[in-house]
Amino acid sequence: MDLTLIVVLVIALALFFDFTNGFHDTANAMATPIATGAMRPKIAVALAAVLNLVGAFLSTAVAKTISNGLINEGHGGVLITPTMIFAGLVGAIIWNLVTWLYGLPSSSSHALFGGLIGAAIVGAGFGSVDYVVLLDKVILPAVLSPIIAGLVAFCATRLAYAITRRYDRLPDGRAGFRFGQIFSSSLVALAHGTNDAQKTMGVITLVLISAGALAPGSNPPVLVIAACALAIGIGTYTGGWRIIRTLGKGLTDVKPAQGFAAETSTAATILASSHLGFALSTTQVASGSVIGSGLGRRGSSVRWGTAGRIGLGWLMTLPAAAVVGAITALIGLLGFVGVVIDLIIAVGVIVLIFAISKRNRVSARNAFEGVNEVAESGRVVKIRKVKPKKPKRSAA
Amino acid sequence: MSGIDWISFVIVAAVALVAACVVISLYALALRMLSTAGKAPHVTPAEFTDAITIVTPAEAAAEAKRIKKAASRSPLTPLQKRLALIVAYTCFVLCALVVLFGIYLIVPALHS
Numbered sequence: 001m002d003l004t005l006i007v008v009l010v011i012a013l014a015l016f017f018d019f020t021n022g023f024h025d026t027a028n029a030m031a032t033p034i035a036t037g038a039m040r041p042k043i044a045v046a047l048a049a050v051l052n053l054v055g056a057f058l059s060t061a062v063a064k065t066i067s068n069g070l071i072n073e074g075h076g077g078v079l080i081t082p083t084m085i086f087a088g089l090v091g092a093i094i095w096n097l098v099t100w101l102y103g104l105p106s107s108s109s110h111a112l113f114g115g116l117i118g119a120a121i122v123g124a125g126f127g128s129v130d131y132v133v134l135l136d137k138v139i140l141p142a143v144l145s146p147i148i149a150g151l152v153a154f155c156a157t158r159l160a161y162a163i164t165r166r167y168d169r170l171p172d173g174r175a176g177f178r179f180g181q182i183f184s185s186s187l188v189a190l191a192h193g194t195n196d197a198q199k200t201m202g203v204i205t206l207v208l209i210s211a212g213a214l215a216p217g218s219n220p221p222v223l224v225i226a227a228c229a230l231a232i233g234i235g236t237y238t239g240g241w242r243i244i245r246t247l248g249k250g251l252t253d254v255k256p257a258q259g260f261a262a263e264t265s266t267a268a269t270i271l272a273s274s275h276l277g278f279a280l281s282t283t284q285v286a287s288g289s290v291i292g293s294g295l296g297r298r299g300s301s302v303r304w305g306t307a308g309r310i311g312l313g314w315l316m317t318l319p320a321a322a323v324v325g326a327i328t329a330l331i332g333l334l335g336f337v338g339v340v341i342d343l344i345i346a347v348g349v350i351v352l353i354f355a356i357s358k359r360n361r362v363s364a365r366n367a368f369e370g371v372n373e374v375a376e377s378g379r380v381v382k383i384r385k386v387k388p389k390k391p392k393r394s395a396a
Numbered sequence: 397m398s399g400i401d402w403i404s405f406v407i408v409a410a411v412a413l414v415a416a417c418v419v420i421s422l423y424a425l426a427l428r429m430l431s432t433a434g435k436a437p438h439v440t441p442a443e444f445t446d447a448i449t450i451v452t453p454a455e456a457a458a459e460a461k462r463i464k465k466a467a468s469r470s471p472l473t474p475l476q477k478r479l480a481l482i483v484a485y486t487c488f489v490l491c492a493l494v495v496l497f498g499i500y501l502i503v504p505a506l507h508s
Contacts, residue, residue: 037441176437
């Protein structure tokens with residue numbers, strides 16, 4: 001088979017995966033500030049895009065983790081062929097688009113891991129996957145990270161409300177959290193850029209190494225870094241509005257203090273974990289934070305049905321992407337014809353998903369529409385605000 | 397058993413909890429002191445996006461007026477108010493420093 005053709009194909013697919021990664025994960029940073037009105041939607045996604053772009057250039061430390069471990073390679077292991085990476089990417093992209101269609105925030109890295117694992121199993125049998133590493137590095141963090149983030153966000157929200165609570169009916173200044181949200185969400189976007197663009201850089205570098213264009217163990221070239229940064233930036237700017245809607249108002253009604261607490265917790269958890277050596281999924285941390293902050297604010301409720309759907313999506317991400325990756329790899333075994341068939345099917349599925357998404361379009365204009373109609377109608381009817389009763393001083 | 401590193405999970409949870417609580421406390425305290433000093437911040441949400449309420453310009457002006465009125469009723473002396481304001485700004489600066497430290501941690505070029 002023509003090696004250079006498949007290398008070009010894989011690089012193109014990897015960049016497209018980076019794009020879907022960007023637009024899947026805009027919500028992690030920007031759903032809550034958009035929901036509380038801290039920033040206009042377009043400005044928020046533009047800011048996130050720029051910070052992702054900058055973040056991608058800041059650090060290339062994570063770029064190698066995707067190829068190391070997990071799949072036994074090198075001495076005594078299997079050689080990862082470009083066709084297998086191609087199949088893995090197809091699995092990851094298709095699963096990312098399906099979860100986007102349903103507005104589910106799911107981990108792009110899990111999709112990528114799943115796709116690669118599926119392809120590796122077909123290409124080299126079940127022995128090619130290191131299941132201990134899989135449990136240790138992927139599945140356990142996936143279970144623990146939302147719990148950790150949720151706990152942190154719960155405490156942070158409680159603290160924010162306790163400190164600003166006033167019993168004398170003077171203004172409490174909580175609207176000031178809206179201003180803080182701009183910074184806390186920016187930090188999340190920057191951390192995301194330093195983490196997620198790396199994965200694609202790692203994949204492209206891996207392909208270039210396997211094709212012999214780069215020496216083994218070399219760092220990603222500048223051109224690769226720039227292309228990945230651009231792809232994730234454009235993806236972020238496009239904005240996965242369906243997912244923003246789910247995180248911003250689907251889980252709980254977010255108030256400024258709560259949003260600030262959730263974003264700070266997300267940033268703190270991601271930074272702590274990546275600084276201490278293992279990267280947690282941004283998506284799972286952000287979702288956990290939103291739920292935790294919803295539990296922390298008095299009088300707010302968490303919609304557990306939505307949370308359950310998201311959890312189900314997480315459970316399915318790895319196996320589902322693995323199945324797609326495996327099927328793609330299976331067809332790919334036919335050689336060049338197989339890859340062409342794969343490509344045609346993949347493009348067909350992608351076009352189909354976009355066609356289905358057109359039926360109920362969600363964009364910056366209508367992401368929060370349903371709630372706004374309620375607020376608008378409240379404005380028309382002129383609901384008189386009931387003043388709170390003066391609290392009894394005697395209560396401790 | 398297997399190589400699951402429970403201790404590092406606990407460390408991450410603890411570090412994240414402490415860091416988030418420090419940032420939140422500083423920012424919340426700053427807001428609290430601002431409103432104590434009679435300068436409660438008043439940030440209206442961007443029009444049409446707010447999930448809960450939409451604030452009209454008239455409502456925003458009324459809110460600003462209410463804050464001003466509340467400030468005039470404050471029992472604090474001017475010195476106390478100034479002190480509260482100083483504490484508020486100190487908290488904002490400290491909070492910004494903590495966040496800058498976070499950025500310093502993100503960028504390996506700065507500390508390696």
